[in-house]
Amino acid sequence: MTKELRIQGLQKRFGGLTALNGIDIVVPPRSVLGVIGMNGSGKTTMLNCIGGLYRADAGSIKLDGRELVGLAPERVALLGVGRTFQVPRVFPRLTLLDNLEVPQIPLGRSADEVADQTEHWLREVELFDLRHNYGEELSGGQQKLLELARIMVTRPHLILLDEPFAGVNPRLAQLLITVIRKIPAEHDCSVVLVSHDLTSIYQLSDHIVVMNEGAILSQGDADHVRRDPAVVEAYLGA
Numbered sequence: 001m002t003k004e005l006r007i008q009g010l011q012k013r014f015g016g017l018t019a020l021n022g023i024d025i026v027v028p029p030r031s032v033l034g035v036i037g038m039n040g041s042g043k044t045t046m047l048n049c050i051g052g053l054y055r056a057d058a059g060s061i062k063l064d065g066r067e068l069v070g071l072a073p074e075r076v077a078l079l080g081v082g083r084t085f086q087v088p089r090v091f092p093r094l095t096l097l098d099n100l101e102v103p104q105i106p107l108g109r110s111a112d113e114v115a116d117q118t119e120h121w122l123r124e125v126e127l128f129d130l131r132h133n134y135g136e137e138l139s140g141g142q143q144k145l146l147e148l149a150r151i152m153v154t155r156p157h158l159i160l161l162d163e164p165f166a167g168v169n170p171r172l173a174q175l176l177i178t179v180i181r182k183i184p185a186e187h188d189c190s191v192v193l194v195s196h197d198l199t200s201i202y203q204l205s206d207h208i209v210v211m212n213e214g215a216i217l218s219q220g221d222a223d224h225v226r227r228d229p230a231v232v233e234a235y236l237g238a
């Protein structure tokens, strides 16, 4: 069952720089949260704190009441949080089949279940015909699709997508949008989507958070955020 993500008072500093300055966000079950903001506003840092790559200095991050702050990335992953990266991290020397089978090893699934999940997700991202190819043979956009499939085979409760559309050609970007849109309802999983691609964010998100210098500048649905004078000013300049 999908779980609620509740972030309260999240702070992260790097030396004298405050990258996150008291962030409060709730991501309800089966929803898509879009996160936008200028370069350096703290979007990736927030994903890194949720995923356990960075330890927050203050605040809490709870997945259905379970505190994630202080857990190692592997523990967070085992609790059902999947993560993709700005530069996709597929296994370059493994076939696509192996890329999707490896993450299922710790889950103790039967061989049939592993094969079913693998085939399902390779078809979903339209890479099944390339299943015997190596990760490194894919284009950058195909690698982003494979990376998404690789976290989805674990049946996560929450996925964190960092710039999934960056450097992806329009056809594959549209396929990514189609796949991401179905995830909450069909796979009972919430999505936190960080992107500079406002059109995709507006299309996909139930709720949008606009970050600025480590704080939340605005939040609401697409209509609210698009019209918020503070957002217009931040994006278009005063």
Ligand SMILES: Nc1ncnc2c1ncn2[C@@H]1O[C@H](COP(=O)(O)OP(=O)(O)OP(=O)(O)O)[C@@H](O)[C@H]1O
Residues within 6 Å of the ligand: 014, 017, 019, 037, 038, 039, 040, 041, 042, 043, 044, 045, 046
């Ligand atoms: N590991 C780190 N060490 C030091 N400073 C860091 C580290 N990670 C991030 N920062 C700093 O924290 C601030 C927020 O960075 P972050 O990458 O979270 O921003 P972002 O909104 O994701 O930016 P972009 O849109 O460019 O990816 C920046 O000033 C960045 O330089």
